[in-house]
Every structure is written in structure tokens, then in C-alpha cells.
Amino acid sequence: MRAFLVLLILPWFWGLTGTPARAVDLRSELDSSPREPRRRYPVALALSEDGSALWVANRNGSLSLVSARSREVVGEWELPGELSDLASLPGDGGLLVSIADRSELVWLTRSADGMKERARVTVPENPHRLERGFEGSHPEEPVFFLSSRWGRAVSRVRCVENSSGFSLEVETTTELGFSPGELLRVPSRKLLIVTGAFGGEVAVLDSKGRVQVRGELAGHNIRGIALSGSGRDVMFAHQILNPLARTSFEDVHWGQVLRNVLRRVPVDELLVAGKPGRKRFVRGETLPLGSAGKGAADPGSLVDLGGGRWAVALAGVGEVAIVHPGESREDRVSVGPVPSELLVDEVRGALIVAVTFGDEVVWVPTGSASEAPKLQRLARRASPEELASTRVSLGPLEKETSLELGERRFRDASLSHDGWMSCQSCHPEGHSNGLLCDTLGDDTYGTPKRVLSLRGVDETAPYAWNGSQPTLEAQIEKTLRSTMHADEIPAGVIEGLAHYLRSLGPVPLGGGISTDVDSLAAIRGEEVFSTSGCVRCHTPPLYTGPETYDVGIADERGERLFNPPSLRGVALRSRYLHDGRASSLEELLQGHHHPGVDGFTRVERADLAAFLRTL
């Protein structure tokens, strides 16, 4: 077993729970020295069953423990890797923690010796969200579902403890054909709802992890999903990019380009099967977030507060909104940069918010509608003492680097007019929502084009569909000014954003879907690719080039010259060509007049598709 847990614990931690005062990790002695300055990036929260302890998963490789009573950090453990989520096992059975960059799931328990790793298992690439599953006939062995973004799969994992020890058993892995993001269990129906990480896909799985129904929300960036108190409706928090709107100042000002919404969908509606071969859009009532002058970019984690009120984290504007559907009213609380997870602290009638880029956890009193003025006072920071008591810093911060600034600003909607959108709104995690947007990137309106992935963008100059921007910095500035209509661009922001984008590697080789790929077919496909002229425009190793080419199709204004996007990670895109007219590699190679493909045989097309899936 890899020994990696390092305990950095304050001496008074064990006083919290009454466990013995001495604790060691798997490898090292108790370290009671002051915590070093660092950036933690809290991304996930879990409360202990009695509500006294709050576990915080920090993306930069540590677990923090916060006393919910005293609102203090009482412990922190190093857990190498990029933590993405955590979940409590019932009955103080420990914690499950997903580690995105290692594609692992870890089971930790607390013991007299401190935190112990009990089991670890490899899961499909880039695990993102954990959700409690359904145990069936073995209630003593908790089951969890885990979504894996690049792996494009949901795994069903059972936590087994028996005489031979602890183990995590991946019982099933369901390949979805899209990158999954959020998960939600519907206990009354024993169902799991899975949403797309980038687009609007929705799938309903049964308790065994088998896909029952597929559908799609009219939108993208589904960052929040919650069950209503009645259990009859599912509320989604997501965005809608309108290809008919232009990124003119007026359309941005009136929130026409990018709408931020909550969408209420009856569970029964999610279970309606579509016609074979046709995409089915699930219907539901949308509740718009934000208004002119006050955008609500990047709605995410959400909870039902009862009485018809919902709380939703607005990651782009650093606020939590308490929404009153039907009253066209939102109360906003400023919490700090990129609130990414909400949790209800029922004991204290508060929301707990993980403020990822503030390295803080914030308690926000929810109260009733009559307490809205209190929320507004908090928003204005009129009561510093009250605020101080609700904000918990996870530790001393080190100075923000240019790279860190760039990542924070990538998610910062203050760079857009009135806070309607951030870079993240169209390029979730630097990837693409796969949708069309009518920007001036090609210097014209009326010609919406597919949003490009920014993964691996460091090496693929020039930029924009027409290849008009020679450097990443020039492209970023043009986007900030003509698409997002930034009121001002503070010094260092363009450089920081460029720094961050350059740090994003291409999507993982093979995208974790290599099990789909016939390796012999891929080898034959590479030969086809090399010998039939594909390499002239899509030149290895980047599978792109600096020139523009006439690909035989034109946009609405007749423009025919396009710079080829890199083919790296091409299998992980949802749409193809500048107007998204092809929805699969096979469709792209068959009927859309891409140069050269007309002469291919059916087998050659299949081989070529197999090869492209390996890039």
C-alpha cells in the first residue's frame, strides 16, 4: 500500500471528538507545527452525521476538518493528488475521496491512530462526483456511484469490510458516450440521474447502474442538481447559450447571449423515453437568474430551502442567490470567488459554502424570507463581526501566482459586462460546451460558430476559426473586449489567463475511451490518415497547422477559409465542423463534404474513426 497520508494536525483536534489525543498517520509523526502558507481550493463538503464536524476536500491535495460549532479548522491532512469530491459513509464508516488526476477512489477511516487509508481502487479517468447508491440486499456494504469525466463513465463501487479487511469493489462501469458531471440519487424510485459535464446530456440509471433513459436539457454547464423537498421534481442549475443572439453589447446587456437559469423538471418527465435515433429534450419550467445590470454567471450547486425558496451558488459572480420563484426576486449574498458547493447545516439553519478561490468555508444564515434584509446586510458587508464569525479560512494563503490568478480570472464573471458570463461559461474546465456562439471572433455577426476547446491551446496558434489571431494573448484580449464586453481589463489579467491556458494540456490521450477502439482498426486508420492527405491540414503531432483552408463548406456569409482545429482529443467533442453540423466522427466522415472523405470506403471510414479516437 502506498504510504502517502501525512497528518498535519493541530493538537486540540482530537478534543473535538473525544478520541485519543495522540494520532499518527500512516507514515509520519504528529506534526503540530503551524500550517504552511499554501492555496487549498476547497471543492467539496461533507458534514458528520451529528452535524458537528465538516470535512472539506481541497483540490490541491488535502483534507480539512472544521468544527461546525466553533467554526475553526481543527485538522488538515495531506492527501496527494487533485481531490474532486468526498462523501461520508453511514454510521461513521469513514470517508470516500475521489482523486481526479490519479483516477483513484480512496476509503479513509478514523481510528485511534488518526486517519487511515483502508482501501484504494483505480476508476475510469478523471473521477468527478460521488453519490450514494443503493445497497440492495447488503445494506452493511455501502454503495456509491462515481462519475468520471474523461472516462465518460459512471462506476458503481461497493465498500466492503469483512474479516479479510477493507476493499473497494468496482461492481459495474457504465460507459455513457458523454462526459458525466453531476450525479443525483432519487431514493423513492431507486434511480440515479447523471448530467453532462460540458453539454446538456441527461441520463437516468437504475440502481445497478444501467442506463434506462437518455435525454438532453436545452442548455449546457449543468453545475447543480437537486431534488425538491417533495421528491417529485429535479432542479437543475445550468446555462443556455443562444446561437441566435449576437455578442453585441446590447445582447450581452440584456442577458440574451448567455442565460443563467434554474430549471425544474418533474422526475416523471425525465423518465419519458424518446424516439429511437432522435434526441429528446426534457421539458421543464425555467427560472431566470440575474437581470440587466446584475448578471448571475455560472450557477452551480443548489439546495431546496423549503417554502419554495432555493439557494444557488453563482460561481462567476462570487455570490449565493436565494431565489423566490414567481416573485422575480433574488436575494444575493457575497461569499467570495467561485463558490462551488453548498451544503445545508440544518442544526444552525445555515448554508455552508465552499469558496474555492477564497480558500474559505462560509456559513450563510438562510432563515426565512423575512430575514432577507439580514442577507443583504451580509452582502454589503455592513456587519464585519457577523461576517467574521461566518467565514472560516482554511489556512494561511501564499501569494497568488500568475498561473493561479489566471485560473481565478478564467472563472470570474466580473470580466464580462454586468457579470453575465465568465470564460468558464463557454469553455467549462477549458474544454468546450460544444455549442454555437455568434461572436466577432470571425469578424462577422450572423455566423455562429462552434465553441472551441482550449485544451492544448498552447501549441496551436493561430487562433479563432479564421486563424486571424496570431497569439493567445491577442485572442484573449479580443474575446474579453468584443465577446464579454469587459468594462475594464485589469493589469496582468491577459497574461494570467494566457498562463493558465498554456498550462492546460490536451484532453487525455484516448480520452479514457480506448476500450471502444479496435487497435488494429486504429493502426489501419493511421495509415489512411497519413496516405490520403489528411496530414496536409491536420499535421502531426499537433494535428493542426498555421494556415487556413477551404474545406468545401461555407458559413452564412460565404466564408470558406478555416483554420483546422487540432484533432487531439477529437473523440471527446460533442459536435464537429464550424457550425456543429456533424454530431459524431462517423457522421463527419460520411456526409458533410469534408475534403477527401468522399472517396473512402466504409471500412476506411471506420478505421479512420478508430484512429481519431486514439488522438
Next chain:
Amino acid sequence: MLRSVHPVSRVSKPRRFRVCSTGFRVLAIWALGTPGLGAAVLGISGAVLVGVAAVAGAAEEPASRTARFSEKVLSLVRAVEAHHADHPPIPRLLGPGIAEVCRDARMDASPWIQGIADQPGDRELRSLLEEFFDRATEAGVLDARVIKGVTGALFAAVPGGVTPISPDAARVHESLEANRYVGVGVVYRMVEGRPQVVSTFFGGPAHEGGLRDGDLVYELDGRDTATMDLAAFTKYARGPAGTEVTYVVGRPNSSERRAVTLTRREVPRETVRGHDRDAEGGWIYCLPGTRAAHLRIESLTASTAHELFRAAPRIARERAEAVVLDLRRCGGSEVHSAVLVLDALLQEGILGKTRDGQGERVYRAGPDSLFFGLQLSVLIGPNTFGSAEWLAENLSRAGRAELIGAPTAGSPGIYTIVQVPGWKTRFRMAAGWFLASTRELEDSSAGETKAFAPGPLSRVQPQIAVPEPEGDALTRALVELGRRRSERREG
């Protein structure tokens, strides 16, 4: 573009000339008579008219009179060609004006008429116009008469017309289209020589500052308004955001006066209105005693779709079962806002079709729509025009709504404001047409668009004719609509 040529001018200062009366009248009707921009334009557009009253004849750079003339006319011709879907050929654009000026100059027009007959290129046309200008002015025709004769005839030759407007007027127009007008939010009219407040924008500075409907304005920043017409008054009333303006107002037939100081700011106008307001100023949409939400669309601007999205949750909370979209005093000449509203109301398939200088364009709906599952009816009438007619026609074509009321205006023009090189004046130019829907258009929703050429939209006819659908008549029409639907379902 203008050539940089040193002037050899016969006149000591730039000349101005009056817009041809047709163009002026068109704009006046557009700004005042039609309901498309709503009554709000009444006050705001005073300055529009001031701006329109004269077309700046001055070139931006010094140049010879002859060169200025040729460049200006040439750039106008090219602008019409670039923007208008069905622009006439050069002989029809320039021929009548050249002939008119030649009549005044007692010259033979045939050399120039012949010269433009073969669609000359820029160089040939420039040369021809220069020679024409020199000959006409040598024959004693004033510069201004030559310019007016040629451009006036050109404006009249363009189907739908061309109207010169001042840059200020263009800015006002654009701010209205964007629903980002800066002011205090008042609609005025003239009553017995004084501006009177017709209404105030809800939540605007005037509304919040206590100006009331019917107030007469006696002074504006210390100026007696008795000496002003509406155009002069609105010119003084306008100003940048953040500046203050003081009104002295009084009730009619009262000697009491009160001073109100207001700060100008961006004042969005509500283009989507409900039936009544609740205690907090929000809209109540459902008609009393019914589950029918009444949405009055005052105009189609950049904000209208946004306002519809904002209204929808409230309508759902009122448990509306039907939505009545009232377009009886609504219209516009701009495509984009209408497309966004139509997209908000239709789900998948074709929204509609237009034709302008860029060619024909088919708009397709996104996968989402408002008021799904609710019965939708649209009220239309003779003051429903332009983009609102197109909206009604396409909602009906898609089977989404039934039309109630009276035939619409039959005014399908798409207009755009164009900045023409060499001109300080802007031009509100007809660009094309909102097109009628056809059977072929419907069929094309299943796949690729078929080749077809529907003509400009004509008057849209209601399915249920009710001349004045108000009160009981509206209720009866809705009952009739429900009866028909019920019959269809049973059938």
C-alpha cells in the same frame, strides 16, 4: 472613400439643404404615427426631427466640390447596393435625378443617362458624375440643387425609401432599439402651448421623483417652455447620464407650481406589460376572473425577449392556462429583436424568413420555448406592423397560436441605419422584407431548406375576426377560441 484633394471651392462654407419632403414625411410617420416605438417616442423623438430637418452637406475632409459630389453620390449608390435586397440598378437610382437637374439646367441628359446605362464601375461612375456636376453648375444650377436633385431622386427610387437622419437622431434611435435610452423617462405631448406629461416610465427618475401623468411643464432648467415647440423642448430635456435637470410643473387648471430636480440615467422602458400592477409594482398578468395571462407587447426591442423570460415564472405562479399575446400596438422594422422573441416562443423548426442585402435568411428555433403546454393566442390589429406582423404570422404558421382581432397593417419593411463613407449624416435605409411564410417553408423544417421565394409579408389575417377585442369582446373571442379547440380535439 473621399479622396484627399485640396478644395477649389466656390462657396465659403458648407451648405445645407432640406431633405426631400417624402423622406421627411416617412420619418415623421415612423417616429410619431406608428405605434412601433410606442408613445414614448413622442417626447424623445422631438430631437430626432430636429436632426432630420437638415442633412449635413459638409464633407469630413476638404475636397473639391466636384470630387465631394461624386464621392458622396457614389458611396450612397454602393451603400444602397450593399444593404438593399432588391436595390434598383444604377440607371434607376441615378437616372431620374440626373434628368431632373438637366431639366433645370436646360441641358441634354442623354449623355449621362447613356453613360450610366451599362452599370459603370467606380472609376467610370466617378468620372461621369464629376463631369455632370461641373456641367450642371456651369449652367447655373446651384451646388445644393444638384445634390438635392440627384440624392432626392435616389432616395425615392429605393423600394421602401431612404431617410437621412442626424447622428444625434441615429443615436437616439439606436438607444431606443437597444432599450437603453438615457433621460428621465417621460412621454410628452403639447397641450395649449405647453409640454404635458402623458406618462412616466415605471421606476424611472420622473416616476420616482414625483412627476405625474397630466402635469404641465412650465419651466425646464429655468427656461420658459411657452417659447418652445416639442422638438426644442426635448432637445433641452435630453442630456448625458448623471446630469441633473429641473422641471417646474403644475396640474392643469391650477396655479400651484412645484419644482422637481431629476438625475438623468438609463431608463429601460417596459416593453412587456401585464394586465395590472400589484402593491409592489410588479405586474399581474391574468385577466380578472380568468386563467388567461394578458401580455401587452409594446414594442420589439433588444430587451423584449429578456422581459418575456422574466415574466414567465410569475405567469406560472398565477397558474395561467392560456397566454394572450397582445400585439395590437406593436411593430418594428428591425429583425434581430423579433428573431429573439420568436425563438423564445417557438420550439425547434423554422422561425421565419427574411431577405435583405445579405440575401435570404432562414432562422431556426432552439429546442426550448416559453409557455409550453399553455394555449397561446395573439391579438392583432391595424396597428400591428412590421416585425410584429412577422411574429404573429410565424406563430400562427407553426401552429403555436391562433390570431384574434383585425387584419394587420401590411408593412413588411426591414430598415437599418447606415453610416455611409463621406457623409456625417446617417441614413435610415430600407434593407429588405419580412417574408411571408409558405407551405414550402413549413415542409423544410424536416430537413434542408427547399428552394422557394416567398414574397414580402402582406396583411396578416386573423383566424377569429374581432374588430376591437377589448373587455367583453375579447372574452367572447377567447371563449370562441376555446370552443374551436375543443371541437378540434373531439373531432
